[in-house]
Amino acid sequence: MADNIKKHIISALVYNKPGVLAKIATLFAARGYNIDSLAVGETDNPEISRMTIVVRGDEKILEQVEKQLNKIIDVIKVYEFSKMKHIERDLILLKVNSTGKKRAEIIEIAEIFRAKIVDVSHNNLVLEITGDEDKVEAFIDLLKPYGIKELVRTGVIAIARG
Numbered sequence: 363m364a365d366n367i368k369k370h371i372i373s374a375l376v377y378n379k380p381g382v383l384a385k386i387a388t389l390f391a392a393r394g395y396n397i398d399s400l401a402v403g404e405t406d407n408p409e410i411s412r413m414t415i416v417v418r419g420d421e422k423i424l425e426q427v428e429k430q431l432n433k434i435i436d437v438i439k440v441y442e443f444s445k446m447k448h449i450e451r452d453l454i455l456l457k458v459n460s461t462g463k464k465r466a467e468i469i470e471i472a473e474i475f476r477a478k479i480v481d482v483s484h485n486n487l488v489l490e491i492t493g494d495e496d497k498v499e500a501f502i503d504l505l506k507p508y509g510i511k512e513l514v515r516t517g518v519i520a521i522a523r524g
Contacts, residue, residue, distance in 0.1 A: 366420040371443040371450060371520045372427060377436045378404060378411040389430050395423060399517025414519045443520045450520040453492045459509035460487040468508055475501045
């Protein structure tokens with residue numbers, strides 16, 4: 363990947379009403395921008411939602427995305443987190459094969475990464491982990507040899523520091 367292509371975490375405060383997500387997704391699709399992840403949730407004000415969108419591109423793409431988002435009537439404010447100190451997290455749930463000695467090894471890896479065991483069956487463990495993208499990816503890589511049966515993730519969410 364070229365040096366000028368970076369991950370950008372964009373946060374948009376939007377009015378919480380039907381069709382807003384569709385408008386924003388259409389905006390990205392119409393311009394050929396790929397959304398790496400998208401998380402939407404209500405804020406402390408039930409009339410406003412926060413959309414956290416991860417997109418990869420150079421500064422020109424980022425500038426265009428921000429301009430286009432600001433043109434949408436239902437968008438209140440747009441932030442780009444790489445320009446400020448922030449905290450980002452990704453949440454995953456994964457089901458991994460775990461029998462015999464493997465189970466103890468998986469539990470040890472989970473403890474090192476501060477992951478939680480949220481379900482246990484005879485042949486599987488379901489684990490939950492939150493963290494930055496690097497931590498989550500490292501955890502997934504360590505568990506691949508054990509046989510990941512299923513994996514779901516929220517996508518990145520972020521908040522400004524301070």
